[in-house]
Amino acid sequence: MTVPASLGVSADEVAESTDVYTLQNQDGLVVKVTNYGAIIMSILTRDRDGNLSDVTLGHRTPSEYIEAAEKPYFGAVVGRYGNRIAKGSFTLDGETHTLATNNGENHLHGGLTGFDKVVWTVKSATKQSIELTYVSHDQEEGYPGRLNLSVTYTLNDQNQLVIDYRGTTDKATHVNLTQHTYFNLAGEGNGTILDHEVMLNADYFTPVDAGSIPTGELRRVTETPFDFTSPKAIGRDINAENEQLSLGNGYDHNWVLNKGVIPDELALAAVVYDPATGRVLTVSTTEPGVQFYTGNFLSGNLTGKSGKAYVRRGGFCLETQHFPDSPNQPEFPSTILRPGEVYRSQTVFAFSAK
Template sequence: MPRLLFLCTLLLTLNASLVSAEVKVADFDSIELFTLTNSNGMVVKATNYGAIITTIEVPDRNGKIADITLGYDDVSGYMNAVDKPYFGAVVGRFGNRIAKGKFTLEGTEYTLALNNGVNTLHGGNIGFDKVVWYAEMVGDKGVKFSYLAKDMEEGYPGNLSVSVKYTLTDDNEIVIDYHATTDKATPVNLTQHAYFNLKGEGEGTILDHELVINALRYTPVDATLIPTGELAPVDGTAFDFREAKKIGRDIDQTDEQLKFGGGYDHNWVLNRKKEDGELDLAARVVEPTSGRVLEVLSTEPGVQFYCGNFLKGNLKGKSGKPYDYRGGFVLETQHFPDSPNQPNFPNTILQPGETYDSKTVWKFSTDK
């Protein structure tokens, strides 16, 4: 779809909604791509459209560089993507799902767009992944994206001022810093939706990747992928990743939870040992052939592990190769899905005068 046709479609969507993101033609003319490099040859590229990370190039155990995140060569690919894969984007104002697109806050019921069956997903029809952020470089290895989500945008209360900063270190780390303030109480749950394939984007499935998730429990879901409220033990289930195992080892077990998600698409309750606000290990992934290793550290209480169950091979990425079924995995550090409707889950309501601060680090290395 040409950009102009996409824009007309987007504007029609805006006009059909009572309050939605205020996207203008001029915003699309300010889209930029930023490149970060370090002393080890690692390259990270990000655009202010959706605060999307488009490229992550890292070496394997032999020093061979490959791009290990799924995405497109041109911003039009992200604008026109079918099946809403959210490749590399920051999602919000509330990442993940909210049941039936409703929540009650301080006595008022708020109604959101239903963009995932009967539920709301990743902020609504025009979430943070589909708007143009203000961008500025931070030194020579960082870029900061900022956005003001207006009161009642996509149905959420409060003017929310939000920023995300990506910093590339010489230790092959991508440091992701989120910050937000509001003038009304509002749910906030920001996360990064990068898909990884440590063999290289477009290089087949990720089922042979070896995964550890630092969690004793996970949150089971109903048939629409909304948590039931239970914090269930992983012990004795296909959801036990306390010790390294191949992603594909148990994925086809006869299990109602796996059936609901079409595989793994669930939130794990992280076994945090550090104080709130400090980084702790969430997950570790090793790709045996290349030796590439990804460690995910975060201040968040949960991580959504999703293994590309909705990829169908109909999307072609930067290499021109199709993104196969289960051709990428996502580790979304987060608060739990549907938290505004689940009083026993960690709080996601940001109040005026408070600040939302969250940090996640992706650390890349090799296993010799």
């Protein structure tokens, strides 16, 4: 059953349609998923001493995600279009489509009731894998076409969480799904992520305007605070005097990944290392970009699942994606899906320690 958490449906009714599913591999790593928003509720990984801790921000139960006053997309699949579309509008095949504007004058993460706020159907679930499906109807949040989606989470014995997306449509539409987990490799609720060391496999990023919409420029990261081509602490340059950092309130930008000869091939996107615990997160993706977000709008008002406040910059996101506002920027890689085509995307979160 697919139940929108929207008009005419109470939070209690939605909660009754949700459940929590646990994946565990032979090394004891644990991933918990709920079918509300296809949310990753927790990921338990080992530190250099072999101790398991939850490294994702979020809530304890599906009901808490539904009822939370603030919804920063903890752990969710976001869409139909992850990130922003300028002024909530695009023209496709000569027809203009108007979307919800839920981020100033812009459309963000699918709108008022994006894929993070609906109940997905569990098609199959095993000890190490779960497939969830959702049907997004024609004109849902203003998007054309009936979109049939599936998201599969697989926790393999190489300590990789593999995320596979698939979709088909009956009308031309735009699709750009991403996973919005907030990580803190020191453990959920354990201070900021400013000491985490990050490498981003990207020589360019897409600068933005005051509304966080890309200007269209691909700017070199060289000699800017946006240069993560070699590992550096998140906090090293985050408060530097820089117009783009001021506009994003920190890092909240799309990096253009260095891809190989085959654009849709799985390629390295990022490596994050926490010196305190030794935990390492390696991200690979078939997507052309990644939004690196440093929890700039967490304020300490939200209390997490362990009872600790989520302070500003208490988590980071690596949202693998096509570029923001691609429907209005034809120079960017296309996000158009047409009837007869299959939308496919894969992202891999690999966990290790050193």
